[in-house]
Amino acid sequence: MMSQKTQTRDPELTRTRILDAAESQFVEQGFSAVKLSALARSADVTKSLIHHHFGSKEQLWEAVKNRAFERYYTGQMAMLEGAGEPDAMLLRNSVEAYFHFLRDNPGVVRLFAWTHLEGDSHCGELDNQLVGAGAEWVRQAQMRGLLRKDINPTHVIALFVMTCTQWFEAKCHHQHWPGMGSDEAFLEDFLKIFMAGVAPQN
C-alpha cells in the first residue's frame, strides 16, 4: 500500500525525466551541441545524477536512441500487423499512414537524420523484419498481378519510406520553392505517380 506517495525519491521517474529532457535536446540540437549542464537544468536534476543513472553523455545518447527507436518499431509493427489482405488499396493506405505518422512525429524524423549523419547503422538493422514483411507483401501482390513484376519489392518499400522521410527532413529546404504545395498536396501527387508507377504495365 503505497498510494498517493509523495516520494522524495523515485529513481524510475528520475530516469524517465532525464530521458525525456535528453531526447528533446538531442533531437533539437544533435549530440555534440547538447551541454550536460543545460540538460540537467531542464530535467531538474543535478549533473551528477545523469552520470549516476547513465554513465556518460554517450551512453545517455544511446539510451535515448534505443528508447525512441523501440517505440517507433513497435508502433510500426503493430500498424503493419493490423493491415489486412493484400489488395490495391493497402499500399496506398500504408503510404498515407507512414506519411502522416512522420508528420505527427517530427522528432523521429530528426532522430533518424542525426543517426544517419553519425553513420549509425544500428537503427537500420532493427527494422529488417519490418522492411522484410513489407517487401514480402509487395511480392505477394506482384504474384497476384496487383503490382508490376519487374521491380525489386524492397525498392518499392524503400522508395516510399525515403520520400516521406525526406519530405519532412528537408522541409526547410524546399518549402519555399516556387509552386510547392502543402503536405497533403504533395502526398496526393506522390501517390498519383507512385501508384501509377507500380501498377502492372501494359
Added chain:
Amino acid sequence: MMSQKTQTRDPELTRTRILDAAESQFVEQGFSAVKLSALARSADVTKSLIHHHFGSKEQLWEAVKNRAFERYYTGQMAMLEGAGEPDAMLLRNSVEAYFHFLRDNPGVVRLFAWTHLEGDSHCGELDNQLVGAGAEWVRQAQMRGLLRKDINPTHVIALFVMTCTQWFEAKCHHQHWPGMGSDEAFLEDFLKIFMAGVAPQN
C-alpha cells in the same frame, strides 16, 4: 613578374587551405563537433589565422556553406542549360545525372543534411531558379502531352531530387535491408516507377 614564387606569404592560398580543411571537417562532423584547434592543425595554420581571415567559427561555417553551395548551383545550372529540347528522354537523363552527381559528391549530400537539421533555409532559397526552370520544363512537357497533366510540376522535380538525396543520405540506414540492391539497381527501379508514374495515363 613574380613567377615560380616561393612566397612565404599567400593570404589567398591560406584562405583556401582553411576553407578546404574546414569543409572537410564540417561535412564529416557537423558544426558543433568541430574544434578550431584540430581544424587549425589539419589546415597547417595557427588558430589565430582562422580568426584573422574569417572572424569566428560561425562565420567560417557560413563561408564554407556559401562556397560549397555556389559550386553546387553553378554546376547544376550549367548542366541544366546544357540540356536540349524537352523530350521523353530528358527527364530520365536528368534524374540519372542528378543521382550520379550525388553519388560522386557525397560531401554535398552531408552538407545539405547538416543545414536541414539546422533549419537553415538559405541554401533552399538559392535554388529557386533551378527548381523553377525544371518545373517550367515539366510544364512544357505536360502541354506537349509528354507527361500527365494532373500533377504539380514542382512536385515532379521535388520527388526525384528528394529520392536521390535520401538514397545517399540514409545509405547507412537501408543498405543492410534484406533484398536491397546496389546504387544502379535502385536507380533503375526508381526510374521504372517514376517514368511510368509521370507518363500520360490512359
Added chain:
DNA sequence: TGCCCAATTGACCGGTCGGCCAATCGAGGC
C-alpha cells in the same frame, strides 16, 4: 631604401565542458 600594412605567430584569457568524489539522505529489510 625605408615605410606601411596585412599576414602571421605564440602566449594567454575567462568560461565551461564532461566527469569524479566524498558526503548526505531516505526508504526498505532485519
Added chain:
DNA sequence: GCCTCGATTGGCCGACCGGTCAATTGGGCA
C-alpha cells in the same frame, strides 16, 4: 531502531574550448 545500499547532492577538477592581443614578419610601393 538500526543498518545498509542506492539515490542524490554540491563541490571540485583538469582539459580544452573559442577568442583576444601584442609583437613580429615580409611583401609591395613610393
